[in-house]
Amino acid sequence: MDKDLTFKQRQVLEAIRRFQQENGYPPTMRELAELLGMASAAGIHKMLLSLQEKGVLRRREGGKSRSYHIVGDEAAPGRGRTRPCPIIGNVVAGMPELAVEEREGELYLDSDWVGQEDIFLLRVRGHSMIDADIRDGDLLVVQLTQTCRNGDIIIAMLDEEATVKRFYREKERIRLQPENQTMQPIYIPGDDPGFRIIGKVKGLLRKY
Amino acid sequence: MDKDLTFKQRQVLEAIRRFQQENGYPPTMRELAELLGMASAAGIHKMLLSLQEKGVLRRREGGKSRSYHIVGDEAAPGRGRTRPCPIIGNVVAGMPELAVEEREGELYLDSDWVGQEDIFLLRVRGHSMIDADIRDGDLLVVQLTQTCRNGDIIIAMLDEEATVKRFYREKERIRLQPENQTMQPIYIPGDDPGFRIIGKVKGLLRKY
DNA sequence: GAAAAAAGTGAACATCTGTTCAAAAAAGAC
DNA sequence: GTCTTTTTTGAACAGATGTTCACTTTTTTC
Numbered sequence: 129m130d131k132d133l134t135f136k137q138r139q140v141l142e143a144i145r146r147f148q149q150e151n152g153y154p155p156t157m158r159e160l161a162e163l164l165g166m167a168s169a170a171g172i173h174k175m176l177l178s179l180q181e182k183g184v185l186r187r188r189e190g191g192k193s194r195s196y197h198i199v200g201d202e203a204a205p206g207r208g209r210t211r212p213c214p215i216i217g218n219v220v221a222g223m224p225e226l227a228v229e230e231r232e233g234e235l236y237l238d239s240d241w242v243g244q245e246d247i248f249l250l251r252v253r254g255h256s257m258i259d260a261d262i263r264d265g266d267l268l269v270v271q272l273t274q275t276c277r278n279g280d281i282i283i284a285m286l287d288e289e290a291t292v293k294r295f296y297r298e299k300e301r302i303r304l305q306p307e308n309q310t311m312q313p314i315y316i317p318g319d320d321p322g323f324r325i326i327g328k329v330k331g332l333l334r335k336y
Numbered sequence: 337m338d339k340d341l342t343f344k345q346r347q348v349l350e351a352i353r354r355f356q357q358e359n360g361y362p363p364t365m366r367e368l369a370e371l372l373g374m375a376s377a378a379g380i381h382k383m384l385l386s387l388q389e390k391g392v393l394r395r396r397e398g399g400k401s402r403s404y405h406i407v408g409d410e411a412a413p414g415r416g417r418t419r420p421c422p423i424i425g426n427v428v429a430g431m432p433e434l435a436v437e438e439r440e441g442e443l444y445l446d447s448d449w450v451g452q453e454d455i456f457l458l459r460v461r462g463h464s465m466i467d468a469d470i471r472d473g474d475l476l477v478v479q480l481t482q483t484c485r486n487g488d489i490i491i492a493m494l495d496e497e498a499t500v501k502r503f504y505r506e507k508e509r510i511r512l513q514p515e516n517q518t519m520q521p522i523y524i525p526g527d528d529p530g531f532r533i534i535g536k537v538k539g540l541l542r543k544y
Numbered sequence: 545g546a547a548a549a550a551a552g553t554g555a556a557c558a559t560c561t562g563t564t565c566a567a568a569a570a571a572g573a574c
Numbered sequence: 575g576t577c578t579t580t581t582t583t584g585a586a587c588a589g590a591t592g593t594t595c596a597c598t599t600t601t602t603t604c
Binding site (some may be wrong): 136166167168171175178191192193 | 553555559
Binding site for chain 2 (some may be wrong): 560561562563564565
């Protein structure tokens with residue numbers, strides 16, 4: 129696909145790539161012209177159009193400055209490869225609107241790893257899940273969902289307070305099992321209005 | 337150093353970062369203003385100046401459009417804030433050249449989280465570190481280094497085989513301690529040529 | 545060599561972009 | 575409360591930038 133490019137066109141492409149690499153943003157047409165020793169921006173303009181037709185160059189919006197990027201270049205806008213995920217210090221009432229006050233920051237995570245669903249990162253407080261090898265200070269990747277299966281590790285609101293527990297549905301009640309031998313399970317009647325499932329744990333991040 | 341930023345200034349910084357991440361080039365002042373719901377570019381202009389004075393923002397040349405970049409992200413200009421990290425299935429002889437045959441794939445990770453050093457991801461086999469809450473199948477973030485301190489979790493080559501152990505330097509020998517009560521420590525004479533430290537564990541990724 | 549395509553020029557124009565200024569609103573500090 | 579700092583607005587301006595046009599030069603193709 130690169131074979132039907134002329135020498136000049138390849139030169140322009142290479143100049144764009146180098147400029148982006150060195151400066152962190154794409155060049156303007158006149159900057160490109162000067163870089164290639166040309167006197168007018170019009171020639172570059174024509175060249176960029178033909179490069180666009182051949183599919184090797186793209187621009188996000190017409191008319192905007194510095195908006196060209198090379199197709200297939202890693203430096204190009206990689207929508208989809210990674211996504212920003214907010215770090216929540218504490219789950220608070222009003223979820224899943226993710227109260228902004230509790231935002232610690234955000235991490236960009238690989239979409240291949242966390243998937244496309246609505247997620248956030250929750251910092252673990254305490255040792256209630258130590259038998260599941262989840263430690264104090266770990267970050268949990270939480271997927272917002274109401275549906276979960278027996279044995280899932282979930283985040284639940286229980287009377288305005290958030291907890292991480294393993295979920296089991298029993299006959300007339302729900303059992304929330306802490307993964308810590310020294311702690312007792314919590315039983316929820318089926319009709320408890322103070323109980324609400326926020327989401328389930330899909331992954332874990334730990335920093336040493 | 338980030339502590340003397342106002343809330344608004346931090347908001348502006350975050351908007352710049354996100355725009356750069358999504359589009360591959362920095363925003364103009366008016367684009368920023370619209371993004372933040374402001375009516376004029378002048379406010380943004382003043383804000384960028386103060387951010388510049390505080391040293392968190394820089395521009396390559398005055399007067400040029402879209403030429404601002406965030407100081408923390410400047411280490412990898414144009415590469416955004418994530419970096420590709422190879423996933424290694426097994427550590428093999430010949431490291432740290434990271435034999436390509438063993439590459440399982442790669443994940444893009446947040447530079448804020450993994451830092452700028454040379455790293456790779458190693459998949460854990462077995463349960464030798466279960467007492468350190470590291471499970472079979474976890475991915476370890478390994479920083480390539482020869483220097484490590486007592487108590488560090490390290491990756492070491494021992495007679496052509498890779499192991500994950502906790503590192504302790506004793507009088508005339510090195511003790512490699514498995515974090516599993518049922519396993520015995522390994523002792524290495526100080527002059528063992530078959531022993532080599534690959535790196536140390538900086539983080540952990542787990543998927544449920 | 546003739547014809548066609550590609551590359552380049554120079555000028556003009558509309559819009560975008562950064563910058564400045566005066567003033568007002570909002571938020572904190574005291 | 576008063577005062578100061580921060581934040582926002584609106585307008586205006588200069589220069590930068592993308593675009594178009596007519597035309598010339600160079601290169602390629604037949």
